[in-house]
Amino acid sequence: xxNEEISGEIRLEEEGASNLANGCSDSTSKKIAxxxxxxxxxxxxxxEPLEAAKKKKKKSKSKxxxxxxxxxxxxSIPVVELFTSGEFPEGEIQQYKDDNVWRNTSEEKRELERxxxxxxxxxxxxxxxxxxxxxxxxxxxxxxxxxxDLCETLENTxxxxxxxxxxxxxxxxxxxxxxxxxxxxxTPNSGDKTVLQYDDVMKLDFGTHIxxxxxxxxFTVAFNPMFNPLLEATREATNTGIKExxxxxxxxxxGAAIQEVMESYxxxxxxxxxxxxxxxxxxxxxxxxxxIHAGKSVPIVKGGEQTKMEEGEFxxxxxxxxxxxxxxxxxxxxxxxxxxFDVGHIPLRLPRAKQLxxxxxxxxxxxxxxxxxxxxxxxxxxxxxLKNLCDAGIVQPYPPLCDVKxxxxxxxxxxxLLRPTCKEVISRxxxx
Numbered sequence: 544x545x546n547e548e549i550s551g552e553i554r555l556e557e558e559g560a561s562n563l564a565n566g567c568s569d570s571t572s573k574k575i576a577x578x579x580x581x582x583x584x585x586x587x588x589x590x591e592p593l594e595a596a597k598k599k600k601k602k603s604k605s606k607x608x609x610x611x612x613x614x615x616x617x618x619s620i621p622v623v624e625l626f627t628s629g630e631f632p633e634g635e636i637q638q639y640k641d642d643n644v645w646r647n648t649s650e651e652k653r654e655l656e657r658x659x660x661x662x663x664x665x666x667x668x669x670x671x672x673x674x675x676x677x678x679x680x681x682x683x684x685x686x687x688x689x690x691x692d693l694c695e696t697l698e699n700t701x702x703x704x705x706x707x708x709x710x711x712x713x714x715x716x717x718x719x720x721x722x723x724x725x726x727x728x729x730t731p732n733s734g735d736k737t738v739l740q741y742d743d744v745m746k747l748d749f750g751t752h753i754x755x756x757x758x759x760x761x762f763t764v765a766f767n768p769m770f771n772p773l774l775e776a777t778r779e780a781t782n783t784g785i786k787e788x789x790x791x792x793x794x795x796x797x798g799a800a801i802q803e804v805m806e807s808y809x810x811x812x813x814x815x816x817x818x819x820x821x822x823x824x825x826x827x828x829x830x831x832x833x834x835i836h837a838g839k840s841v842p843i844v845k846g847g848e849q850t851k852m853e854e855g856e857f858x859x860x861x862x863x864x865x866x867x868x869x870x871x872x873x874x875x876x877x878x879x880x881x882x883x884f885d886v887g888h889i890p891l892r893l894p895r896a897k898q899l900x901x902x903x904x905x906x907x908x909x910x911x912x913x914x915x916x917x918x919x920x921x922x923x924x925x926x927x928x929l930k931n932l933c934d935a936g937i938v939q940p941y942p943p944l945c946d947v948k949x950x951x952x953x954x955x956x957x958x959x960l961l962r963p964t965c966k967e968v969i970s971r972x973x974x975x
Contacts, residue, residue: 631668784801
């Protein structure tokens, strides 16, 4: 009996050992299986999708950073920040006609353009500012606006977008906002209470510049659709002048083409029909650095000069259509002034005139200015000194130019560049 119990215990111990051994074997096999799964998981490299996700996130972040800024409303971001490459949009390209067609493929002419690229880029920057400012002004213009507020809003927007910097970048000349029979060179002086009316025809003419490279561009605003044919006449006449312009083209031929288009239009105003007339003593003009009128005039009637346009020149092609006599004279209070470009040293006796001239040289040089601009930089009681500078021939006054009272004048204007290979309408935009 005792022996059976001992042998039973031995059998139990052996079975336990066997079970234990089997248990160990199971756990070991489980461990091996787990290790194999682990190796396979390692082979799959779970970190890879995580890293890829991180990289993707970083990439999307950097992509967001690289997305170009959008202009605010109202505009406040300088255009240099909107075009981070430093390259500004090209204007409308028009090919030369007839004898100048070969220029388009000339390698020599292309090389000349490559050398001029910094200048082209500067003037394109000024043009982009002009486009953005006028787009904004068109949105906010409405009857009842004080003309002074209108001009200051426009000018302050230009100053922001062009990153105004002394004579290196800024406004090229005072904002012309001439009304009705006043064709050009009117801007409100301080204290002027003129208000824009529903039946007004306003010419909004303003300029921008980078390093003295000027964009001179204008359009007409009329709220009453009755004036639409008058605006259409000047817009089409200006486009005709641009189309006809080119290297070796005679200025008189451009004037004849403009007049033909302009005077093919009629406009009915309050029941009376008027033929639209080109204003015969107003012209477009060549432009040079810091010189808005550089010597050549582009007539808007036939019979002008035989002088030819030349390669590399900038021109303001502008037309004025009128329901009046088609002839302007100086009238009203003067607001525009400009230091004469070629003036040498002229001795001045009045200390106040000397001081004012120093201010003009520092802030405007040979760019046009107005009395509001002198007020803005802190000049006071300057009218006598300004008259003294005008009398001495140092500064030229530019009073408003007016047709007959009761008539209406419209204007459109673009700056063009006669490049060696093609013609570029620098200030062209989606609006006109």
